[in-house]
């Protein structure tokens with residue numbers, strides 16, 4: 001007899017991630033996939049991590065296998081405080097809480113700040129994992145459009161006045177999904193607004209260290225101080241399977257995060273924290289970041305060059321200076337969801353843009369990842385996608401004419 005489960009409203013209202021569903025189809029071995037957000041596995045520092053594991057077991061021993069503090073182990077928090085203080089405002093280990101990846105950071109933000117109808121201002125499009133994490137707390141989203149310099153700040157101000165938001169959520173560096181970076185001027189303006197109206201900013205920053213072109217822009221955290229809560233992660237700069245990220249915040253807010261963290265999972269995996277703390281000793285991390293930056297920067301260039309060659313003129317895209325993604329805009333009337341089935345027939349995949357809008361109200365955009373496929377595969381995949389676009393999207397009259405000459 002089937003059981004008559006009575007689930008919570010929260011559980012019933014949560015949708016499963018559109019991306020997970022799509023990834024099941026797109027990650028077939030014969031498909032060239034630009035769909036995931038995966039780092040290149042061949043670049044994971046396997047040998048150095050092996051040495052780190054061994055050294056932790058030899059030197060830290062049973063302590064590395066024991067329960068540990070909810071805030072995280074001291075050596076890792078000290079390392080992070082020191083590293084972040086180089087670029088950010090000065091921090092101590094008391095400003096750091098180690099999380100199970102940034103994704104847990106987002107959930108803790110939801111737990112601490114959100115509830116039914118609380119308003120979140122975010123970019124449009126925004127990181128779909130944040131929407132998923134926040135959805136458990138039933139907020140209302142107010143989205144702000146972006147141009148090549150990030151969020152349109154006038155819209156932020158209007159919305160702050162109108163909706164009195166609980167927080168502003170932003171991915172200011174090489175945003176997932178658009179690849180757009182918030183400009184310095186706009187960062188200053190955003191932080192000014194946040195302090196004028198007293199709205200905390202969540203500065204979600206998994207990609208800040210992955211810049212291939214241009215110069216770093218001072219972070220929202222360094223400009224906004226205590227009003228900014230920054231989320232960081234080793235997922236893209238060491239490996240996502242380790243599930244080690246962090247929250248950097250003022251001690252006042254940290255107390256709230258610490259309480260929620262305790263209830264959620266007591267603490268992040270002690271052994272993995274020690275392994276990371278061991279690995280990052282002796283400048284390993286900076287060396288590794290240089291290696292992945294060289295590879296991803298090349299893949300980004302290869303993808304953009306191929307897009308210029310193979311995509312039709314009425315398809316637009318962003319050309320990010322870092323991160324893992326670029327964002328494609330098809331003509332208004334074209335559905336990226338419908339085109340995906342055509343793309344899959346050609347054995348190439350992308351992620352549709354729809355789930356990156358909190359109310360899924362736009363369907364002519366898509367995200368491409370350039371970190372996970374080799375340059376050769378990128379060229380081949382973009383060629384196939386270009387063919388799909390050319391065959392499926394009506395060309396503007398001007399182009400049709402010149403093509404038929």
Ligand SMILES: Cc1ncc(COP(=O)(O)O)c(C=O)c1O
Nearest residue numbers: 101102103127171176233235245
């Ligand atoms: C903007 C953003 N925030 C958070 C995350 C989650 O990262 P983590 O692996 O640290 O949980 C991601 C992962 O892709 C991301 O793109």
